[in-house]
Amino acid sequence: MERVSKMVAEKPVVIFSKSSCCMSLTISSLLSDFGVHPMVYELDKMARGREVEQVLMKLGCSPTVPAVFIGGKFVGGASEVMSLHLRRSLKPMLKSAGALWV
Secondary structure (H helix, E strand, O other): OHHHHHHHHOOOEEEEEOOOOHHHHHHHHHHHHHOOOOEEEEHHHOOOHHHHHHHHHHOOOOOOOOEEEEOOEEEEOHHHHHHHHHOOOHHHHHHHOOOOOO
16 A cells, blocks of 8 residues: 555656556547646556555555545546536546646
C-alpha cells in the first residue's frame, strides 16, 4: 500500500494500466489531448506489477486497469473519468491538482 501511495504522490496524474488495455490508452489519450502528461505505469511490464495490482484491488479498483489518480486521490476507472469529462468536472479537477494550467 505504501509503495502505491508513493507512486501516486509523485505526479499530479497517475494511471495504472496494462499494455493490452484499450481503455487505458483511451484515457491516456483524452488526458494528453487536454495537455496533461500523466505518469503511466504498465503493470504487466513492471517487476512487481502483480503486487501493485493486488493493492489496487484492495482500494476498490475493479477492473484494476485503468486506475486513475488525480492529485493523489483515486478517481476511478475509464467510466468514472469519462463521466467526469461529460459533466465538465474533469478539467477543473486537473487544474486544482496542478496538471493543467490553462
